[in-house]
Amino acid sequence: MKALKGIGVANGIAIGKALLILDEDTVVFDEVVGDSGVEREIEAFRSAVDMAKSQIRAIKDRVKDKIGEEHAFIFDTHILLLEDRTLVNETVNYITKNKCNAAWAFSEVLMNLLKEFSALGDSYFVERGNDLKDVGKRVLKILRGAKEFGFTNLQNDVIIIGSDFGPSNITRFDKPHIKGFASDVGAQTTHTAIIAKALELPAVVGLHDVSKRVNSGDTIILDSFAGKVFVNPNTETLEKYQKLMTIYDEEKAGYRKEIRKPAVSLDGLEIELLANIELPNEADGALENGAQGIGLYRTEFLFLKHSPELPTEAIHYETYCELAEKLGDRPLTIRTLDLGGDKFFHRTFRREKEANPVMGLRGVRLCLARSDIFRDQLRAVLRAAHKYRNIRIMFPLLSGVKEWHSVKAYMHKVMDEMREEGTEFREDPKLGAMIEVPSAAMVSDFLAAEMDFFSIGTNDLLQYFLAIDRANDDVSYLYDPFHPGFVRLLSFIIEAANRHGIDVSCCGEMASSPLYASLLIKLGLRRLSMNPASLPIIHHMIRSLDFVKLENLVPATESVGPTGPKTRAAFREALKTMLTANDYQSLIGEYADD
Numbered sequence: 001m002k003a004l005k006g007i008g009v010a011n012g013i014a015i016g017k018a019l020l021i022l023d024e025d026t027v028v029f030d031e032v033v034g035d036s037g038v039e040r041e042i043e044a045f046r047s048a049v050d051m052a053k054s055q056i057r058a059i060k061d062r063v064k065d066k067i068g069e070e071h072a073f074i075f076d077t078h079i080l081l082l083e084d085r086t087l088v089n090e091t092v093n094y095i096t097k098n099k100c101n102a103a104w105a106f107s108e109v110l111m112n113l114l115k116e117f118s119a120l121g122d123s124y125f126v127e128r129g130n131d132l133k134d135v136g137k138r139v140l141k142i143l144r145g146a147k148e149f150g151f152t153n154l155q156n157d158v159i160i161i162g163s164d165f166g167p168s169n170i171t172r173f174d175k176p177h178i179k180g181f182a183s184d185v186g187a188q189t190t191h192t193a194i195i196a197k198a199l200e201l202p203a204v205v206g207l208h209d210v211s212k213r214v215n216s217g218d219t220i221i222l223d224s225f226a227g228k229v230f231v232n233p234n235t236e237t238l239e240k241y242q243k244l245m246t247i248y249d250e251e252k253a254g255y256r257k258e259i260r261k262p263a264v265s266l267d268g269l270e271i272e273l274l275a276n277i278e279l280p281n282e283a284d285g286a287l288e289n290g291a292q293g294i295g296l297y298r299t300e301f302l303f304l305k306h307s308p309e310l311p312t313e314a315i316h317y318e319t320y321c322e323l324a325e326k327l328g329d330r331p332l333t334i335r336t337l338d339l340g341g342d343k344f345f346h347r348t349f350r351r352e353k354e355a356n357p358v359m360g361l362r363g364v365r366l367c368l369a370r371s372d373i374f375r376d377q378l379r380a381v382l383r384a385a386h387k388y389r390n391i392r393i394m395f396p397l398l399s400g401v402k403e404w405h406s407v408k409a410y411m412h413k414v415m416d417e418m419r420e421e422g423t424e425f426r427e428d429p430k431l432g433a434m435i436e437v438p439s440a441a442m443v444s445d446f447l448a449a450e451m452d453f454f455s456i457g458t459n460d461l462l463q464y465f466l467a468i469d470r471a472n473d474d475v476s477y478l479y480d481p482f483h484p485g486f487v488r489l490l491s492f493i494i495e496a497a498n499r500h501g502i503d504v505s506c507c508g509e510m511a512s513s514p515l516y517a518s519l520l521i522k523l524g525l526r527r528l529s530m531n532p533a534s535l536p537i538i539h540h541m542i543r544s545l546d547f548v549k550l551e552n553l554v555p556a557t558e559s560v561g562p563t564g565p566k567t568r569a570a571f572r573e574a575l576k577t578m579l580t581a582n583d584y585q586s587l588i589g590e591y592a593d594d
Helices: 034-067 069-083 085-096 101-121 124-145 167-171 191-198 235-258 284-287 300-306 315-326 362-370 373-388 401-421 438-442 444-448 458-466 484-499 514-522 532-545 547-553 564-578 581-588
Strands: 001-004 007-009 013-019 158-162 178-183 204-205 219-223 228-231 272-277 294-298 332-335 391-395 430-435 453-456 503-505 527-530
Touching: 007 191, 013 178, 013 235, 034 069, 034 085, 034 101, 034 124, 034 167, 034 191, 069 124, 069 167, 069 300, 085 101, 085 219, 101 124, 101 284, 124 167, 158 219, 158 503, 167 453, 178 219, 191 204, 191 564, 204 219, 219 235, 235 532, 235 581, 272 284, 272 438, 272 532, 284 315, 284 532, 294 315, 294 527, 300 315, 315 373, 362 373, 362 401, 373 391, 373 401, 391 453, 401 444, 430 438, 430 444, 438 458, 438 484, 453 484, 458 484, 484 503, 514 527, 514 532, 514 547, 514 564, 514 581, 527 532, 532 581, 547 564, 564 581
Parallel strands: 013 158, 158 178, 178 204, 272 294, 272 527, 294 332, 332 391, 391 430, 430 453, 453 503, 503 527
Antiparallel strands: 001 228, 007 204, 013 219, 219 228
16 A cells, blocks of 8 residues: 655545546657748647637636636636747747747747746746646647547546646546546645635645556545545555545535534634635635635736736726625625736736745735736725725735835825725725734734734745745645744734734634634634635534633643644644544544644
8 A cells, every 4th residue: 555645635535446647648759840841830830729729718618617607717817828929929930940840849938938937936837837738738739639538438436647637637527437636746726726626526736756656447545635645555444434435425414504503612602704715706605605704805816817918997896896795794805916926928017037936026015016006906995895894905915014004005095096086985994914924923913003904824924934835845844833933923913913902813724624723713713714615614613612621621831832743632632532533533534643
């Protein structure tokens, strides 16, 4: 038996036979075509691009019918990539200059662009590279006359195994006998992950070499809770996971039935459960899963949807009003633009390469540097907040009070402009900070005195606090939410907010983990915002626990040290004594060990 560790996506357990899919059909060779063949190859390239766009439009229509129009915009992005002048013109120029076949020219241009993306080192560019790679494979297959693999005749349950799967691949996995997939590369925030979650298709990505260690026909257990893949498991492990899969499926069905009941613990503690969404249409699913509002609407997806153009003030306004209308009197937290760096297909954001984009011009820094873009978004959200009083505005990546003053000053400048022209807007909008930079966390007591709410972005805050790249395998083992220093930092933020009487929530991945959510509640959080699919699970966990008893089982001194593993073990042991055996397996399982 082999046990492989990666990154879990779309929580679930799946068992089936491996079906290995490799990309040998995209391998190309350099062929000299001479002067007489140049025009033929250019025409073949342009025809392949047109055919690829037609195929992607068909995929978009299938996605729209299956999981909604808002997820289909991902494939608009793919079409835009194929229309990018850099990609097209450089390929044509390569063919002309080198008198070579179209497949080789396109492959060379594609590889050079992918290297540029990789060198930037930012997660945004990693995702753009994945999109580019996906459409690139499609064009190369067309140029080589290769046919896509069909899944319609599968007779047995399978787990798809491969090096890398783009979102267009994942849409084809929506078949009864395909129970999940595993890949060498990937992350939780990619378009592939978004589609997998929407299809509720369990996956483990970032496994590095699963495509080399698995053969078609191997028995596979895929545990996306733990981010684990078991290859040819022994009888004991197989029986264990068959039982866990049954428990999880039954418990999940039960959790969904109780979502209309209050999220109140056994000792009477009420927790407000909110949803994180990227796309307005996700609000419907969030409400169905029991969300009491939207704790984080990531507006950058609105920018990506309309790229290479910018969304106009009117588009911003209509989108925010439509979303606020859906929510009624439930809160809607709109986060301002959190993009940065050189956008490949967004010409507006082109600029010189940054040595370290993840710590460069992004979030409010970009908004202040490009105030023309910030202005349209602020005007729209202020107008929408006048019409819908449930709208709150949140600013990402604030580093401290001085930067907050700069943001507030510009917002008041926009307000003065709107006042002078007679445009109606909300004079006293609810304003908050996403606390995700350690410097902001350490002055959160000062910020709390000037703001209406906080939302703790634990993903980046923990990464910056521990000085690690959680996508880097060499140091990812240090990415520990139970690190005593981080627990102390969380306590400081929560206490600062409570002392000043402002709302504080968590919108990072910690909120969607039952184990970590129990820690957050113990530290004083009463609002959690998470991906919609996690809401029923966290809701049930809250209703199953007595937090007074948890406080006694895990005393305060335990939660700050001396080591993260000690704290984790204490929480796991406490939860094991308080939950039924089935609840413990389906809520906590083994994934919190890592």
